[in-house]
Amino acid sequence: MASKAVLSQQEKSTASAASGLSWGAVLTVTSGILMLAALYMALIWAPDATNLTAPAERYAQRIFYFHVGSAWLGFLAFIVAAVASILYLVTRRDKWDIWALSSVEIGLAFFTTVIISGSIWAKPTWNVWWTWDPRLTISTICWLLYVGYLMLRGAIDNPDRQARFGAVYALLAGFSVPLNWMAIRWWRTIHPAVIAPGNNADESMGSFGMSANIQTTLLFCVIAFTVFYITLMYHRINLEQLQRRVDTLKQRLLYR
Amino acid sequence: MGDTVYLAAAYGVFWLVSFIFIYSLVGRQRSLQKDVELLEQLAQDEARPE
Structure with a gap:
């Protein structure tokens, strides 16, 4: 009985892997090409920001494209996790728990690059590696919240409780995303808000004008990161x- | 330090984290493949007549 189950599951798994191979390959190749193109546009094609005069600051401004791209990916991943968590709580389908967990893991990896690349960009621009600015503080809290999500799941053995507690946690943690997005618009901050109606160029440091080619590069990076x-x-x-x-x-083999 | 060092460091971190994440996925895939082979072997042993 158990052997039949093993074989049928194995066959299903092999069949699904075979039919999914082409989609996986197409997505992987497409995102690889897009990410390399985004790298080319960010480092070579995009023009220098005209108002930045110090060479180190001008070069560092190009961190912007992947910094914002990674932040977009992180925010998207956390929002998808929150939506998947709601769907899990409503339907109790395992699929949505898998979506939430996968999305948080990916989001956390890229949010780590946002915080590190932001800190590296801060040095030539603000002359410090880190400052407890509202945006930076909320980003750190957001990052810690999702580390907590993985720790919470790791601490619970029962899969149903793991999924249920994880879903409630991811839903609550999801509120940190709009808060993080609005932090540079609601509070006085030195973090530039380049994508904002009436941006905060007066208070921010390292702000720069968004010329047409800078906007095109940013848009391309956002698309490339979405496909990634x-x-x-x-x-x-x-x-x-x-x-x-x-x-x-x-489990079946162990307890049969 | 050169003017481009911050730029190189930031992009280096991005690609490093990306590769570590992808490598961890590949590692987990390999480990699962071993588990699947083991389960397959167990199933075959069980299906074999005594």
Whole structure:
């Protein structure tokens, strides 16, 4: 009985892997090309910001494209996780728990690059590696909240409780995303708000004018990062589904 | 320090974190593949007549 189950699950898994191979390959190649093109545009194609005179500050401004791209990816991932968590709480379908977990993992990885690249950009622009500015503080809290999400899941053994507690936590943690987005608009901050109606150029440091080519490069980077996120989600979800199938089969073999 | 060092460091961090994440996915995939092979072997042993 158990052997039949093992074989049928294995066959299903192999069949799904075979049919999904082409989609996975297409997504991976497309996102690889887009990310390399984004790198070219950010480092070479995009013009220098005209108002920045110090060479170090001018070069560092190019961090902007991947810094914002990663931040966009992180915010998108955390919002997807919150939505998937709501869907899990409503439907109790395992699929949404897998989506939430996968999305948080990806978002956390890229939010880490946002914080590190922001700190590196701050040095030539603000002359400090770090300052407890509202945006930077909320970003750190946001990052810690999602580290907490993974720790919470790791601390619970029961899969149902893990999914239920994780969903409630991810939903609550999701509120840090709009708060983070609005931090540079609501409070006095030295972090530039370049994508904002009536930006805060007077208070911010390192702000620069968005010429047409800078805007095009930024838009291209945002698209490239979105495709990159979809690709990573595709692979991470497949991996988590396989992981859960293997765990179920192990349990069946162990307790039969 | 050169003027481009901050730029190189920031992009270096981005690609490093991306590769570490992708490498961890590949590592987990390999480990699962081993588990699947083991389960397959167990299933075959069980299906074999005594």
